[in-house]
Amino acid sequence: MPMLLEAEHVRKTYRLGRHDVPVLKGASMAVAEGEWVSIVGSSGSGKSTLLHLLGGLDRPDADSGPITFAGEDLRRFGAARQNRYRNHDIGFVFQFYHLLPELTVLENAMLPALVGVWLPQWLRRKHELRARATELLEVCGLGHRLGHRPSELSGGERQRVAIARALINRPRVLLADEPTGNLDIHTGGGILDLLAERHAAGLTMVMVTHDAAVAARAQRQVRIVDGCVA
Amino acid sequence: MYASQLSNRYLTSRIIPFIAVAAVGLCVALVIIVVSVMSGFLEMVKVSGKSLTGDVVVSRPITGIPAYAELIREIEALPEAEAASPVVETFGLLRMPYGSGDGGKQVEMVEVWGIEPESLDRVLGYRSKLYWKKPAESELAGIAETDPRRDPFFDREAEGMALRAKDGTDGVVLGIEISPFNRRQRDGSYRTTDPRTGGQSAAYFMANTEDVLLTLVPVSDSGSLSGEKKRRFSIVNEVQSGLYAVDESRVFMPLAAAQEMLLLDPRPVMSRTEFDENGRPKELGTGPARATTIAVRAKPGVDPDTLRDAVERAYVRFYQRVTADPGQLVDPPFPDSVDISTWEQRLANFIGPVEKERELMRTLFSIVYVVCAGLVLAIFWSIVQEKTRDIGILRAVGASRSGVLWIFLRYGLLIGIVGSIVGALLAWAVVDNINAIHDLLGTPAPAWLQVLAWIGVAASLALAVMGMVRASALQAVVWVFITLGLAAVALVLLQHRGFLVWDPSVYYFSRIPSSLDMNTVVTTMIGGVVFSVIGASIPAARAADTDPVKSLRYE
Numbered sequence: 001m002p003m004l005l006e007a008e009h010v011r012k013t014y015r016l017g018r019h020d021v022p023v024l025k026g027a028s029m030a031v032a033e034g035e036w037v038s039i040v041g042s043s044g045s046g047k048s049t050l051l052h053l054l055g056g057l058d059r060p061d062a063d064s065g066p067i068t069f070a071g072e073d074l075r076r077f078g079a080a081r082q083n084r085y086r087n088h089d090i091g092f093v094f095q096f097y098h099l100l101p102e103l104t105v106l107e108n109a110m111l112p113a114l115v116g117v118w119l120p121q122w123l124r125r126k127h128e129l130r131a132r133a134t135e136l137l138e139v140c141g142l143g144h145r146l147g148h149r150p151s152e153l154s155g156g157e158r159q160r161v162a163i164a165r166a167l168i169n170r171p172r173v174l175l176a177d178e179p180t181g182n183l184d185i186h187t188g189g190g191i192l193d194l195l196a197e198r199h200a201a202g203l204t205m206v207m208v209t210h211d212a213a214v215a216a217r218a219q220r221q222v223r224i225v226d227g228c229v230a
Numbered sequence: 231m232y233a234s235q236l237s238n239r240y241l242t243s244r245i246i247p248f249i250a251v252a253a254v255g256l257c258v259a260l261v262i263i264v265v266s267v268m269s270g271f272l273e274m275v276k277v278s279g280k281s282l283t284g285d286v287v288v289s290r291p292i293t294g295i296p297a298y299a300e301l302i303r304e305i306e307a308l309p310e311a312e313a314a315s316p317v318v319e320t321f322g323l324l325r326m327p328y329g330s331g332d333g334g335k336q337v338e339m340v341e342v343w344g345i346e347p348e349s350l351d352r353v354l355g356y357r358s359k360l361y362w363k364k365p366a367e368s369e370l371a372g373i374a375e376t377d378p379r380r381d382p383f384f385d386r387e388a389e390g391m392a393l394r395a396k397d398g399t400d401g402v403v404l405g406i407e408i409s410p411f412n413r414r415q416r417d418g419s420y421r422t423t424d425p426r427t428g429g430q431s432a433a434y435f436m437a438n439t440e441d442v443l444l445t446l447v448p449v450s451d452s453g454s455l456s457g458e459k460k461r462r463f464s465i466v467n468e469v470q471s472g473l474y475a476v477d478e479s480r481v482f483m484p485l486a487a488a489q490e491m492l493l494l495d496p497r498p499v500m501s502r503t504e505f506d507e508n509g510r511p512k513e514l515g516t517g518p519a520r521a522t523t524i525a526v527r528a529k530p531g532v533d534p535d536t537l538r539d540a541v542e543r544a545y546v547r548f549y550q551r552v553t554a555d556p557g558q559l560v561d562p563p564f565p566d567s568v569d570i571s572t573w574e575q576r577l578a579n580f581i582g583p584v585e586k587e588r589e590l591m592r593t594l595f596s597i598v599y600v601v602c603a604g605l606v607l608a609i610f611w612s613i614v615q616e617k618t619r620d621i622g623i624l625r626a627v628g629a630s631r632s633g634v635l636w637i638f639l640r641y642g643l644l645i646g647i648v649g650s651i652v653g654a655l656l657a658w659a660v661v662d663n664i665n666a667i668h669d670l671l672g673t674p675a676p677a678w679l680q681v682l683a684w685i686g687v688a689a690s691l692a693l694a695v696m697g698m699v700r701a702s703a704l705q706a707v708v709w710v711f712i713t714l715g716l717a718a719v720a721l722v723l724l725q726h727r728g729f730l731v732w733d734p735s736v737y738y739f740s741r742i743p744s745s746l747d748m749n750t751v752v753t754t755m756i757g758g759v760v761f762s763v764i765g766a767s768i769p770a771a772r773a774a775d776t777d778p779v780k781s782l783r784y785e
Contacts, residue, residue: 048783057626058779079630087628098623098782102239112627114232165627 004204005054005173006030009065012049012058023049025227026065031173036196036205038215041224047208048177050224054206055092055175056085070172087115091166095178097158099150099165106146109133109164129168136164140194156187163194167203174198176207180214192217232624233633237641240613247645250609250762254649255656257602258758261595262657265750267664268588270743275584278472279577284315284353284525285534286541287576289569293451294318294494294520296560297552302524304548310532310540313352316521318344318488320446324481326409327440327465338408340481342446344488344521347391353527356391356482359469361406361420363387377419390467393484400487401466402442407478409436412468420470436465444483448493451562459491475580485521494520499561517560534572542570592750599761606642606765614638614769614776621773622781635774642766646759653758654751664742675723683720690716 012024023046031037039047052058053067056074060067067074069089077085086092091112099108110133114122137143140160150158159179166174176195180188196217199205209215223230241247288295288305295301298316305314319342326336350356364385365373378384395401406412412420422436441462448456463483471477489495496519500511528537545568553564574581614621621634660667690713697705 052779055626057782083628083630085628086626092626094626094782098619098626100236100620100623102236102244107235111232111624114235115624115628115633117232119234 002033003030003068004033004035005067005069005206007050007054007065007067010050010053010067011061011064012046012053013061023227024053024060024064027224027227027229028065029222029229031204031206033172033204034199034202035220036199036207036218038218038221039206039208039224040210040212040215040221043210045224046227047210047224051175051177051206051208054173055090056082057092084116087112088169089172091169091171091174093159093162093166093174093176093179095181097150097155097162097182099158099161101150103149104146105137105142105148105150105153105161106130106133108150108161109137109168111165111168113168133164133168136167137161139197140164154187155183156190159183159187159191160194163191163198167198171203173204173206176205178209179207180211181209188214232629233637233640236624237637237644240641241644241648246609246613247641250606250645251649251652253605253609254602254646254758254762255652257598257605258650258653258754259656259660261592261598261754261757262654262746262751263660263664264595265588265592265754266657266661266745266747267743268591269747269750270745272581272584272588274743275473276574276577276581279581280573281354281359282471282473282476283573283576285528285532286526286538286570286572288524288526288541288545289319289522289571290565291319291522292449292453293562293565294522295524295568296520296564297518297558298521298524299518300552301545301548304544305524305526305541308537308540308544310529310537312527312529313349314524314526315346315349315353316485317350317523317525318342318485318492318494318520319522320344320488320492322447322481323445324404324408325443325445327436327442328409328411339479340405340408341479342444342481342483342488344483344485344492345393346485347393347482350525351391353525356469357387359471360387360390360403361468361470363390363467372417374415374417374419378421379419386467390469393466393482395464395466397464400461400463400484402444402463403467403469403482404436404442404465405477405480406468406470407474408481409468411436436468440465444481444491446488446491448491456493461487461491463487489519489521494522534574538570538572545570596757599757602758603761603765606645606762607768610638610642610766610769611772613641614773617773618776618781621776622778625776625778626782631774634776635770638766638770638773639763642763642770643759645766646762649762650755650758654755657751658746661744661746664744668742680720680723683716683723686716687713687720 007030008028009026010024010028011022011026013020013022015021027046027050029037029039029050039050041047049058053060053074056077060075064075069085074082074085100111103111110129113129113133117125134143134146137146137160140163142157142160142164145153145157150161153161159182163179166176174195179195180191183191192214195205195207205218207214207218215221288301302314302316305311322340322342324338324340326338328336345356347356362379362384364382364387365377365379370380373379389395389401390403393401393403406420407414411423413423414420441464443460443462445458445460447458450456469477469480469482471480486495496516498513499515499517501514502511504512504514506512526537526541528534549564549566552558552560558564624634624637690709694706694709694713697703697707697709
């Protein structure tokens with residue numbers, strides 16, 4: 001099976017004050033197209049850091065091994081390509097939803113589609129983008145909440161908006177960082193069902209979790225221990 | 231597209247941007263109001279100054295210009311000139327009809343103008359400056375019911391225009407501030423007071439009821455003083471020019487009388503080489519009368535400098551013609567050069583400092599721009615701090631650094647534009663109603679307003695107490711401050727008996743200039759926008775540099 005996303009001996013060190021703190025010490029993993037992989041590990045093991053590196057939110061150390069997406073080395077990405085990678089190729093779902101409070105549900109879901117779009121393109125495509133965002137939100141069960149602000153939604157509903165936002169640009173990979181970590185079991189189960197539906201539709205997913213039951217929903221689990229894949 | 235959507239939404243969905251808009255608006259309004267009032271004041275000074283001297287002045291002090299009537303004809307024939315009028319300018323002593331306190335009469339040093347009222351009216355609008363005359367229908371609405379000018383008894387326009395008293399004797403018109411018993415009122419009108427009692431008194435109306443003794447000293451062409459000349463004149467009217475410097479010192483008298491007292495009237499010309507049988511110089515004939523000044527008014531649309539050049543050429547023609555005539559009896563001879571200057575050149579010493587003062591004010595108040603930038607910077611710094619997570623989200627969904635930078639720069643630009651528009655509108659509202667506001671400040675607060683203020687104090691105090699009862703520190707603190715503010719306003723209203731901000735006895739225009747200086751409006755608005763963007767740029771750059779991982783890591 002061809003690998004879509006691959007990390008090889010990835011190293012990442014954070015500088016805290018005057019101290020260098022190595023978080024990833026040569027972690028390697030690969031995700032095949034259409035696969036659902038869970039990254040599990042104890043708190044502080046480096047699983048979220050690995051997810052951020054895979055998603056191009058952060059860059060690995062200079063002596064790190066490569067991270068590749070569809071054969072392209074992320075280390076060689078310029079700023080514009082990296083922005084496009086985060087915008088088009090990857091979709092992020094965070095534990096704390098991270099919706100913009102000033103925007104409505106529909107506007108939040110459309111946000112990635114508006115990045116890099118100028119007014120003429122927006123005027124030409126706005127109906128199409130609105131229709132797509134509306135459709136995604138309906139799939140996520142929020143068709144009746146389009147005009148609401150995030151503060152008017154429950155935690156589960158906010159996470160559904162975040163999933164719709166992550167999918168608006170039809171990314172090839174969805175990266176989810178503890179997507180149910182802030183939800184009760186029932187609501188979290190609903191979110192996992194939604195993710196499972198998207199995976200069944202062909203979406204590649206990498207999900208960070210510390211919850212063994214959640215991790216078990218994935219096809220495969222990768223365990224991080226002390227900065228390395230066990 | 232997201233940048234415009236977000237910056238628009240940030241602007242309308244939060245309180246902080248309104249504070250920033252208010253700060254920018256107040257800064258812009260402050261600069262526009264101050265500079266507009268200063269510019270208006272300067273413009274009024276210029277207009278008043280121009281109307282006091284004419285567009286161009288031909289001047290030959292002391293000995294004057296002989297055959298000035300011919301020169302005036304030459305000037306009035308110019309296509310650039312509307313009218314010209316002769317004036318004899320000098321200084322003199324005026325003994326007023328009231329005492330100085332030691333039993334004698336008070337003596338003032340005055341600037342004397344011998345004039346022809348009709349021609350001077352065509353050049354300077356002399357008639358319009360006469361104070362004691364029947365107000366025009368259009369002016370009646372602005373004149374108090376108690377104003378003595380409403381009484382036909384006080385109409386002295388005809389006497390002022392003739393410079394002649396009702397009994398046929400020569401009269402003088404005094405600047406209205408020469409007499410300290412003319413008390414200027416807040417509306418710019420005057421009330422006469424009786425020097426004996428200090429109370430208002432129509433009985434002590436000087437025009438046409440009192441005489442003055444005017445003393446002038448002729449000066450020869452060599453600079454020596456001749457014996458002083460004294461004459462008694464009736465006060466036939468008073469003038470209000472609008473400039474205190476003029477109104478406190480100028481006296482208008484008939485041209486012929488001034489010429490006679492200064493020995494500038496048609497006088498015998500004596501031979502320097504021929505003598506009669508008694509050894510006295512032989513009289514050759516009579517020389518022409520002289521005027522020290524000719525005031526010239528330009529035709530509408532003619533620049534004073536253009537008129538001055540034309541008058542200079544006219545004087546050269548006049549000089550060549552009169553000096554070529556061997557029959558002209560002129561002693562002292564025709565001056566080969568006279569001072570010809572525009573009103574701006576004549577008043578440069580007066581207008582220059584006012585212009586410099588305005589520029590100084592503009593510069594000083596421009597510091598407000600820096601305050602504006604500082605306010606925007608502080609507010610944006612706090613917004614960026616608060617929006618760190620949003621910035622991380624935007625970066626996570628692919629927004630570039632420049633995109634994030636643009637959100638906040640655009641946000642600053644919007645605040646600058648909206649603030650500048652609000653400021654300009656506020657300035658317009660204040661400047662347009664500045665006299666009404668001034669009048670309001672000058673009158674005691676009405677009872678209903680005082681009651682309203684105290685009701686406000688009571689209501690806000692109740693809300694503060696409610697906040698304390700509910701243990702809401704924010705509500706309690708906010709309403710305590712509002713209560714204190716309203717209490718201060720209520721106390722000021724209670725104590726307020728009316729005060730004068732714009733004292734006409736200092737500025738000498740009865741109304742505050744109330745027109746917006748459009749150049750100032752435009753430059754200040756641009757300044758407001760530019761400095762808002764400058765203030766926003768540092769927080770915007772900080773936002774662009776925000777590490778998305780750090781901003782998203784913790785809730």
